Amino acid sequence: MKVSVKYFAGIREAIGASGESVETSAITLGLLRDQLIAQGGAYAESLARGNAVRMALNQVMSDETVALMAGAEVAFFPPVTGG
Amino acid sequence: MGILPTTPRVFIQTADFDLSTEVSILRDQNAGVGAVCSFVGTVRDRTAGLAGSISSMELEHYPGMTEKSIEVMIDAAHQRFDILGARVIHRVGLLQPLDQIVLVAVTSAHRGESFQACEFLMDYLKTQAPFWKKEQTPEGARWVDARVSDDAALAKWGLLCSNTDA
Numbered sequence: 001m002k003v004s005v006k007y008f009a010g011i012r013e014a015i016g017a018s019g020e021s022v023e024t025s026a027i028t029l030g031l032l033r034d035q036l037i038a039q040g041g042a043y044a045e046s047l048a049r050g051n052a053v054r055m056a057l058n059q060v061m062s063d064e065t066v067a068l069m070a071g072a073e074v075a076f077f078p079p080v081t082g083g
Numbered sequence: 084m085g086i087l088p089t090t091p092r093v094f095i096q097t098a099d100f101d102l103s104t105e106v107s108i109l110r111d112q113n114a115g116v117g118a119v120c121s122f123v124g125t126v127r128d129r130t131a132g133l134a135g136s137i138s139s140m141e142l143e144h145y146p147g148m149t150e151k152s153i154e155v156m157i158d159a160a161h162q163r164f165d166i167l168g169a170r171v172i173h174r175v176g177l178l179q180p181l182d183q184i185v186l187v188a189v190t191s192a193h194r195g196e197s198f199q200a201c202e203f204l205m206d207y208l209k210t211q212a213p214f215w216k217k218e219q220t221p222e223g224a225r226w227v228d229a230r231v232s233d234d235a236a237l238a239k240w241g242l243l244c245s246n247t248d249a
Contacts, residue, residue: 009143009215010226052229052249059148061211075145075213079229079246082142082173082214083124083185083205 001025001070003032008077011053014046029055030064032074052079092169093153095144097176100186109170109188116167120197121188122205128180130218138219142175142184145213149173156207163240164200166191171204173214206236210246 006019026032033053036043047053056075057066068074090111094100102123110116129136157169172186187204191197216227229247237244 006145008145008213009217050249052247054246056145056148056213059145059151061152075148077145077213078215078226080210080213081216081227081229082144082212083209 003068003070003072003074005032005036006073006075008075010078011046011076014042016042024068026068028064028068029057029062029066029074032068033064033076036076047076053077054079092157092171093150094170094172095146095149095175096172097174099174099183100172102186102188105170105172105186106188109168109190111168113167113190115192116190117192118194118197119188119190120194120201121186122201123183124185124205126178126180126182126184130220136220137180138221139180140178140219141217141224142173142178143215143217144173144175149213152212153208156204156211159207160189160200160204163203164191164196166196166200169200169204171208173208173212175214203240206233206240207242209233210237210244 001024003022003024005022007015007017012018024032024035026035033047037047054077055062058073102121106119106121110119126140128134153171160166160169167190169189174184178184187201189197189200210233217224218227231247234244234246
């Protein structure tokens with residue numbers, strides 16, 4: 001299935017893109033993160049376990065256990081610092 | 084389901100705002116309002132107390148999710164506190180020291196509810212609304228680190244928060 005992946009702030013800068021369409025069989029956000037990390041390079045560095053990475057599914061704050069569905073909009077970003 | 088707003092409550096904009104104008108719109112000529120509490124966040128020129136260490140700040144957000152997440156927070160504030168209305172403005176883009184960044188304004192019949200709801204909304208926004216600050220310093224640009232103390236501030240409302248967790 002295809003999902004739309006977005007990146008923000010430091011992760012966007014590291015990966016060098018604000019978003020992309022990703023073909024995946026991952027059934028959770030955590031498995032999608034694993035798939036991206038496996039691509040190596042900036043993906044592996046910026047999404048690495050041990051980094052504080054927040055994620056959203058269809059624009060709702062989520063965690064790695066949340067199920068992924070075709071056509072979903074997923075976002076990976078650092079801890080938020082607004083206000 | 085959220086409480087359906089009759090007028091927009093959340094504004095993400097590059098433009099500055101005027102506190103008096105916003106409070107006036109929020110009060111909406113409602114004579115049942117007995118209290119207005121507002122918070123304005125402004126850009127400082129320093130980190131670690133060093134004046135002049137920040138020359139400017141860039142605010143990034145997640146269009147769509149940012150607005151939705153703050154709408155959810157306002158719904159939560161309505162459920163938790165006996166408030167009459169709330170209005171949130173958050174600026175994005177390039178800001179300078181002294182600029183206003185954020186406004187949270189709340190109305191209620193009595194002061195206690197609007198004081199509390201205003202702080203609740205700010206604590207919530209700090210840790211759950213997708214914004215990111217990048218500071219321009221003499222050493223170059225750097226992304227601002229999230230604070231553990233902001234997670235703790237939300238926890239005092241009984242809400243678990245892991246914004247800073249690895």
